[in-house]
Amino acid sequence: MPIFRPFACAVALVAALRCFAADFAIHDGDRVVFLGDSITEQRLYTTYIEAYTLTRHPTWQLSFRNVGWGGDTAWLRQRAHPDEARLFAASDADLPGMVENSVGRGLGRDVLPLKPTFVTVKFGMNDHSYQAFRPDIFRAYSRSQSEIAKVLGGAGARVAFLTPQPIEDKRPDPDKDVRNQSLRKFSDGLKGVAAKGNAQFVDQFDPYMAVMMAERAKNSAAFIGGGDAVHPGPAGHTLMAWAVLKGLGATASVSKAEIQVATKSANTEACKVDHIASANGGVAFDRLDEALPMPIDKRAEAALKLAPVLNELSQYSLRVVGLAEGTYEITIDGESAGKFAATELGQGINLSNADGPVTRQSREVLALVFHKNDRYFERWRNVQLYNFPGWAKGSEVESRRTRELKRIDREIAADESKINAARKPRKHHFEVKPVTP
Numbered sequence: 493m494p495i496f497r498p499f500a501c502a503v504a505l506v507a508a509l510r511c512f513a514a515d516f517a518i519h520d521g522d523r524v525v526f527l528g529d530s531i532t533e534q535r536l537y538t539t540y541i542e543a544y545t546l547t548r549h550p551t552w553q554l555s556f557r558n559v560g561w562g563g564d565t566a567w568l569r570q571r572a573h574p575d576e577a578r579l580f581a582a583s584d585a586d587l588p589g590m591v592e593n594s595v596g597r598g599l600g601r602d603v604l605p606l607k608p609t610f611v612t613v614k615f616g617m618n619d620h621s622y623q624a625f626r627p628d629i630f631r632a633y634s635r636s637q638s639e640i641a642k643v644l645g646g647a648g649a650r651v652a653f654l655t656p657q658p659i660e661d662k663r664p665d666p667d668k669d670v671r672n673q674s675l676r677k678f679s680d681g682l683k684g685v686a687a688k689g690n691a692q693f694v695d696q697f698d699p700y701m702a703v704m705m706a707e708r709a710k711n712s713a714a715f716i717g718g719g720d721a722v723h724p725g726p727a728g729h730t731l732m733a734w735a736v737l738k739g740l741g742a743t744a745s746v747s748k749a750e751i752q753v754a755t756k757s758a759n760t761e762a763c764k765v766d767h768i769a770s771a772n773g774g775v776a777f778d779r780l781d782e783a784l785p786m787p788i789d790k791r792a793e794a795a796l797k798l799a800p801v802l803n804e805l806s807q808y809s810l811r812v813v814g815l816a817e818g819t820y821e822i823t824i825d826g827e828s829a830g831k832f833a834a835t836e837l838g839q840g841i842n843l844s845n846a847d848g849p850v851t852r853q854s855r856e857v858l859a860l861v862f863h864k865n866d867r868y869f870e871r872w873r874n875v876q877l878y879n880f881p882g883w884a885k886g887s888e889v890e891s892r893r894t895r896e897l898k899r900i901d902r903e904i905a906a907d908e909s910k911i912n913a914a915r916k917p918r919k920h921h922f923e924v925k926p927v928t929p
Contacts, residue, residue, distance in 0.1 A: 517652055517692060517740040518545050518610055520552040525559060525606055525649075527640075528614035531656070531722070532560025535865045536729035537736065538612075540789065542865075543858045544737055544805065547784035548746065550915045555908070558865055559602045559872065566615040566636035567591060568598030580628040587635055595639040602872075608649045612694075612736070613640055616656035616678045617722060625674040633678060634685050641689030651691035652740060655679035657700040657732055661721045664712035666704050694739030696732055703731060703798050716798055726792035734801045746808040746844065747781045751924075753814035773926045774820060775812060780919040785844035787854035793845075802844045811840035812924050819927040824848040824920050831927060849920060857914045864907035871900040 518524060524545075526538040535558055542556040564570040567579060572594040579590055603611065619633045620626075637653060644651050656679070658672045666672055679697045686693035707714035718725025724732065747763035753775050758765040763781040770776075786806035788796065795801060810822070815834040822829040822843070829846040845851055875896050880889055 515741050516545075516743070517650070518554070520549065520554070522554055522609045523607055524554065524556045525603055525608040525611045526556070526614070527603060527611055528560040528654075529564040529618050530560065530562030531617060531724075532558060532614050533562050533869075534560070534723060534729065535862070535869065536724075536726055536789075537732040539858070539861050539865055540730060540733035540787075541612075541737060541740075543854075543861050544733070544742065544786045546861065546911060546915050547787060547854055547857055548742075550783055550917065556861075556865075557606050557608075557868060559606075560614075561602075563618055564615070565619045566613075566633050566640065567594045568636075569594075569618070571598030571602060576632075579632050580626075582632075587632070591632070591635050591639050595636055595643060599640065599643050603644070604647055608644070608647075610650045610652070611644050612652045612654055613637070614654040614656065616675060616682070617659075620671065620674045620678050622671055623674065624670040625677045630678060630681060634681050637682060637685045638689055641685070641691045645690060651686075651689070652694055653682050653686045653691050654694045654736055654739075655682055655697045657696050657717075657724070657728070658704065659721050660704060660715065660717050660724070660728070662713055662715055664708050666708070667701060672701070692740070694736055696735035696739070699735040699738075699799070700728075700731055707798065716794075718794075726789045727795040727798070730789065730792040730795035730801060731799055734795075734799055734805060737805055742805055744803065744805055744807045746783050746785050746806055748807075748809040748811075748840075749777075749779055750811040750813065750840075751775055751777060753812065771923055771925065774815065774924040776921065776923040778919055778921050781808075781850075781917045784854045784857070784915060784917055785850065787851075787858035788845050789858065790855070796845065802842055806844040807842055808844040808850070809840050810837070810843055810922075812837040814838075815924070816926075820924050821927050822846075823923045823925070824850060826921075837924065849918075853914065853918065857911060860907065860911045860914055864904060864911065867900065867904055867907060871897065871904065875900065 526532050532538060538558050545554060561570045567574055569576065574590060574594040582590055619629060621629055641651050656675055658666060658675060659669060660666060661669065663669065676697060679695060683693045704716055707716050717728025719728060745762065748761040749763055749765050750759040751765070751768065752758065756768040758768060758777070762783060763779055765777050765779050768775065768777040785808040815837060817834050819831055819833055820837060821831045827848040829843055829848040832841055843850070875893060
């Protein structure tokens with residue numbers, strides 16, 4: 493296990509994240525499926541990734557489905573229920589057949605019917621069995637992940653393997669926890685599996701650990717994720733989404749507007765600015781963007797102080813050149829978005845999470861995505877997979893199930909229509925006015 497040097501490690505990891513492929517792994521027209529365990533079933537990091545993609549690419553045709561299952565593993569324990577003792581002890585001759593059966597059944601029921609074009613796969617937390625590294629378990633894990641890549645690739649889906657995030661107990665040295673040392677070995681091994689299986693590899697273990705260690709250096713009792721040691725809350729999932737999105741090639745720029753006060757002109761990128769006019773010692777203009785900033789869950793804003801989430805993923809930029817010295821208030825459609833010095837405005841500011849209608853619209857999209865994802869979970873787990881007792885089974889019951897599935901599918905389609913309407917950027921009126929002393 494490497495020794496973590498918190499601050500140097502954090503800087504190095506941010507630099508490393510910038511080196512990932514420039515092309516975003518999710519494409520226009522994709523049907524994205526998130527496969528994983530209870531951390532995926534929480535529908536937090538997955539919803540944040542989905543909301544980023546939808547707001548950054550509002551014209552793309554996309555669908556997202558989450559099939560996370562609490563307690564699951566790479567051999568799809570919760571879906572196919574293999575004999576794990578036999579699996580771990582299997583000979584080299586017997587292991588492939590056991591894995592093919594288990595993985596094939598699980599994917600055949602929960603993933604392949606969705607006809608995915610891109611699948612993220614996040615296992616490891618349950619696989620390592622919350623103990624020191626065991627080669628027999630890792631052997632089953634790596635063989636199962638290889639089978640997942642093979643089956644999904646054979647069905648035409650691109651695959652991205654995500655490492656688990658580290659366990660966060662309230663201790664000053666989480667890097668010395670034998671469970672995290674085991675998870676690190678599982679994560680390192682997964683990189684080789686991904687390379688052999690023509691899949692993408694995304695390491696969120698190191699970025700998350702670096703943030704934890706940096707905070708422990710300041711406060712040995714710091715607990716960054718919220719939730720519990722294994723299941724982070726919204727702040728922890730935002731850190732996870734940050735690491736995963738960067739690993740998938742997500743970019744920062746939303747749009748840029750530079751206003752020249754003296755000439756009443758603008759330089760823009762991914763937005764349109766017009767009707768520039770002097771206004772009460774400042775400047776006013778209208779702005780229509782091509783995308784929305786990444787929505788940040790209000791419950792997760794603590795994460796913005798722990799990692800450069802907005803700098804790395806959401807730059808909604810405004811620069812105003814030529815203002816007299818002093819402090820200025822920015823309003824958007826009459827609502828305050830903050831107060832800034834003229835020097836700050838001259839250098840450029842990021843309004844991604846500022847108060848006002850732009851951030852509110854992004855958060856409306858996030859809320860709609862949460863609602864849609866909860867509805868799909870209800871459909872999949874409590875209707876599609878509901879197992880009636882023997883005495884209740886029959887053609888009438890199955891007919892009712894079919895009708896209920898169709899009803900919920902119509903509601904999900906309506907939710908997705910609302911999301912598509914809500915993620916279209918709207919024109920806004922900006923004013924930059926001097927603050928009266």
